[in-house]
Amino acid sequence: MSVFCNYLGQLRLYSFIPFVLFSSTFTTDSYQIVALALLWLGFLVYLETRHKDPFRLRFSPYLWVLFTIPSLYLFPPYVTIPFLFFSFLYAKKKDGVLWGLTSPLWRGLQDFSLAFTFNPTIAFLSLALIIRNLIGDFRDARHDSQTGTKTIPVILGLIKENAWGYWGHLVLTLASTVLWWYFSLFTIPFFIITLLLIVQTLSYPLTPRASGPSFLDFYSTPFSTPGEQTPEGRAPRGTK
Numbered sequence: 001m002s003v004f005c006n007y008l009g010q011l012r013l014y015s016f017i018p019f020v021l022f023s024s025t026f027t028t029d030s031y032q033i034v035a036l037a038l039l040w041l042g043f044l045v046y047l048e049t050r051h052k053d054p055f056r057l058r059f060s061p062y063l064w065v066l067f068t069i070p071s072l073y074l075f076p077p078y079v080t081i082p083f084l085f086f087s088f089l090y091a092k093k094k095d096g097v098l099w100g101l102t103s104p105l106w107r108g109l110q111d112f113s114l115a116f117t118f119n120p121t122i123a124f125l126s127l128a129l130i131i132r133n134l135i136g137d138f139r140d141a142r143h144d145s146q147t148g149t150k151t152i153p154v155i156l157g158l159i160k161e162n163a164w165g166y167w168g169h170l171v172l173t174l175a176s177t178v179l180w181w182y183f184s185l186f187t188i189p190f191f192i193i194t195l196l197l198i199v200q201t202l203s204y205p206l207t208p209r210a211s212g213p214s215f216l217d218f219y220s221t222p223f224s225t226p227g228e229q230t231p232e233g234r235a236p237r238g239t240k
Contacts, residue, residue, distance in 0.1 A: 007057060042066070043083075050092075078117065082113035104131075135168045141153040
């Protein structure tokens, strides 16, 4: 069960849900929405193969390619290629100071690039993800400082445990769900959104992280390949 939860957590239901709703703000084509959802999952798989966090089980390094094929078929290149480009830049977050500092920008531009040709207003609203991702960097600042990832809070020396970053990121993620529900081209009942918000909240701790409230621990040992170590030689704090 812990293996299943580890993989499920890496696919981040809490961000997958608002992304699907975001897709529904600029297209009503169900095939396109499914293709975009797969594109998002492909990005997450690619991200995990690049970052190789010690608390997470490994995906096949080329699995992400399969997830991107439907969107390349259903959308013109000027829609999907920029998304893939910004995904590539975001995945370089651990590769140096420039990439660590600019990673929130690339995350915002991912969604912006998808929506811009359909609905520029929605595209500019999606840039709010820059703030959400920056809050996530504060959440992970202590772990990032230990692994040499130079994010904005690390550069500023704000590397203590930031519980507010954990809860703040969750709140902003839930808020984005409500925002995209409001602008969705579909009529989605309120009780459905309520259920989705509950699913997001419950699934948020499943993503294996080295930061976050200790009372949400789900794993007692790290998931790592031979030769990898957790920061400071300790077991993960849980699946935050």
